[in-house]
Amino acid sequence: MREDASLPAGAVIVFDGTCVLCNGWVRFLLRHDRRGRYRFAAMQGSSGRALLAAHGLDPEDPASFLLVDAQGMRTDTAAIVRVLVGLGGLWRLALLARVLPRGLGDAGYRFLARRRKRWFGSTACTVPSPEQRERFLD
Template identity: 65%
Template sequence: MSSDGARSHEGPVVVFDGICVLCNGWVRFLLKHDRQGRCRFAAMQTDAGRELLVSHGLDPDDPVSFLLVEGGRAWTDTDAIRRVLTGLGGAWRLAALSSLVPRFVRDPLYRLLARNRYRVFGTTACHVPTKAERSRFVG
């Protein structure tokens, strides 16, 4: 990854599908609720997003997993979602309770949704960040 890529930023990087309606909604949700501006975003269609997926063992042409990269570590699926939500603080920390449901139950349900995201939610143009949001997008 280039020296100005996601690894040089201290906060977490969320890799998302830039044409998925659900994924773009997730990014808009995080832009609104991450008041400290911790999270940065990389669409999987960008060089930076593809590079992050590949470097963490995910197929950039068929990602069925959510990827969060923070501090040199990576989380996928429901562990990644839980980590992002609890990182928002406040009432969002209650997302930690999702760990009470075993991963072997949570993750297959998540992957089923991920595999069918276009069929269920449709596709759209990639989220175009506002001028104020641009610094939070990688690649």
């Protein structure tokens, strides 16, 4: 990834702020990311929309999970595995997911992503605590 002053420092996860499952993922990461490695941008916000568009993803059709870090961008299962490995400890076992063909993992991810709101519901964005607020872009 090229250096760009408009990109925030550190790894950024773009998530669907109105999805119960996605908000649960963010709460999971806030609890387990003790080093504060990850920052978050709801795809409904200006930063999230800009990151999706900058990486060729349609902000109007948010079916992908996006991770942007110093090594570039990743989506879907590759992004999830990288995030879990980045948590360290036993979470590094997520590397075992690489034994699955990526196409199969991504197909499963997209199957769930397209149905996530129907199955898990919709909600308002996660409201971070004052100490977590700096980890959210907007």
